[in-house]
Amino acid sequence: MGFAEKRGNYWYGQCKIAPGEHNTVVDANGKAIPFATKGEAQRAAADAENNHQRGDRRDPALVQETFGEYANRWYEAQDLAASTMQNYKRHIEEHLLPDFEDRALASILRTDVELWEKKENAVYAASSVRTWRATLHVIFEDAIDEGLITTNPAARRRGRGKRAGRSRGRGPEKVVTDALGMLLTAERAALLSGRDDEFVAVVLKGYTGMRWGEIVGLETEFARPSSIRVEWQLYELDTGEFERCPPKDDSYRTIDAMDWLAALVANHVARTKPAPCPCHGRTYVFRGQGTARAGGHQGAKLVDVARRAEVSTGTVSNVLNRPDRVSEAKRVRVEQAIADLRFVRGDAASEHAAHWRRNSFATWLFAPAVSGWYPKKAPQEARPVPLLGEPWPGVPTRGRGASDRADACWLPIAKGLTPHGLRHTHRTVMEDLGTEKVLMDERMGHIDGSVSARYAHVAPGMRKRLMLGLTKQWEKALDARLAMHSASPVRVLNDLLRTRASMIQSFRHRSMPCCRSRWRGPTRSR
Known part of the structure; x- marks a missing residue:
C-alpha cells in the first residue's frame, strides 16, 4: 500500500x-x-x-x-x-x-x-x-x-x-432589522427611485418573506383581497432575459395578508395601472425602472423637484409648460428647486423597463437606502448619498456636482442588510411573536420532513394571532415614524401618516372625559 x-x-x-x-x-x-x-x-x-x-x-x-x-x-x-x-x-x-x-x-x-x-x-x-x-x-x-x-x-x-470545528467555514451572520427599519428603508428606496413602487415592494417583502424572484414575478391576478398567491417567479438569466419558472423547490403557497397590506398592494395596482409586459405578455404588480435610470442617481427627476418644492408633480409640469396657471409663490418655489437640483428638462426617462434588474435594485436602491452610501463604481469611490435636507428626510441630489450642492446625508439603518435579509427579518419577527413553526414553514415555503411535522396543521387561530401581531408591529412603526416627522415626500407613505395621525387624534378625543357633565356636589353619606 x-x-x-x-x-x-x-x-x-x-x-x-x-x-x-x-x-x-x-x-x-x-x-x-x-x-x-x-x-x-x-x-x-x-x-x-x-x-x-x-x-x-x-x-x-x-x-x-x-x-x-x-x-x-x-x-x-x-x-x-x-x-x-x-x-x-x-x-x-x-x-x-x-x-x-x-x-x-x-x-x-x-x-x-x-x-x-x-x-x-x-x-x-x-x-x-x-x-x-x-x-x-x-x-x-x-x-x-x-x-x-x-x-x-x-x-x-x-x-x-x-484546524477547527464546524465554525471554521462559517459565513457572516445575516443582518436583519425591525418594523421601523423596514419602513424607513422602504421610504428611502422610494426617494432614491423617484416613485412609490419601491416603497410598496419593500414593505410587501418584509411582511411576507417572499423571495426576490417571487416579488418580481408577482402577477396582478395573484394579489388577492386577503392573500398573496405564490405561483411563479421570474429568474434573471445572464443573457438579460427573464425566465418565468415555478418558485424555488416548488414552494407554491398562499400567504395570508393583513387588511392594510392587501389594501396597499391593491391601491398600488389601481394607481399604476400595469400593462402586460412585452417579454411574457403577463401583467405584473411591479415594473422596473427606466433603462436610463438603472443606477438610480444619474440626474434630477421631475418628482425630485416636486418633493423639494413641496408641491405636486402636476404643479411642476404647469410651471414648465403653463406657468400662468400657477400662483406666484408656488412658481418661485418650483424655480428655486429646479435651480437647487439642476433639473434638466427632458432628462428623465419616461419609459419604464418591464422588470427590476436584481443588481440595479440591490446595488443602487436598497444598499444606499439601508447604509446611506452609494457603492464604489469607477472612477468614483464609495460616497454618502448627497441630500438636500428639506423636506425631511431629505431629497437626493443627482447629476454632476451633486455632493457640492448637498447639505445633508443619511445615517445607516441596518448596514449590510440585503433584499434577501428581509426574508430573514420576517422569519425573525414571526419567532419573536411566538408563531407556531408549522405556520412559519407554510409562510416561508419551507418543508419540514420530520415525523412530528406530519401531525402539525395550521389552525385559523394561528393565522389570526399572526395577522394581529404583524399589524401591531406595522402600527408601532407608523407611530414611531410619525413622531420623527408628520409628513413624507413619498406620497403613499404621506397618505398613511396622515390617516394614522387622524386615527390617533380621533381616539384621543373619544378618550377625553366630557367637560360638560353637571356637577352634583358632594355625595351625602348615610
Missing part, C-alpha cells in the same frame, strides 16, 4: 504499482509533489494507487479522457431548470476548467481538489467556494456511475484536515 517518505521538511507520497515496486506521486508535468504533512502525502499515495489500479482494468481511451471533455459531455446531458443550468455553466467555465480542464479525469487526486479549494478561498467567499466544490462533487459522482473512476476526490471526509 502507499506510504509517506520524509525528505527534509516535506514529504513525498509513494504508491505501489507492482509487488515490491513503488512510484513517487507526481503532478501533471511529471514532477514529484512535495507535501507539507505526512497525512497529505499518505492520502495522495492512496489516491494515486487507486488511480493506477483503475487504469489497469479499463479501456486506456477512457483513462485518458480529460476533465474538460467529460464536463462538456456531462453538461449537455443535463435537463434542468434554466437557472440551474446557468449556474452550473458559470461554475464549470469560471472556476473548475481553469484548474482541471486538461487533467485526465482519473488522474485528479483528493489533494488536487484540496489545493484548488485553498487557492479559491484566498480570493472568493467561503460560501461560494463550497458551492463550486459541490458542483465538482456532482460531476465526479456521475463519472463514478459511468465507471470512469471509483472514488470521488471532491468528497469531504468528516473532521479530516481541519
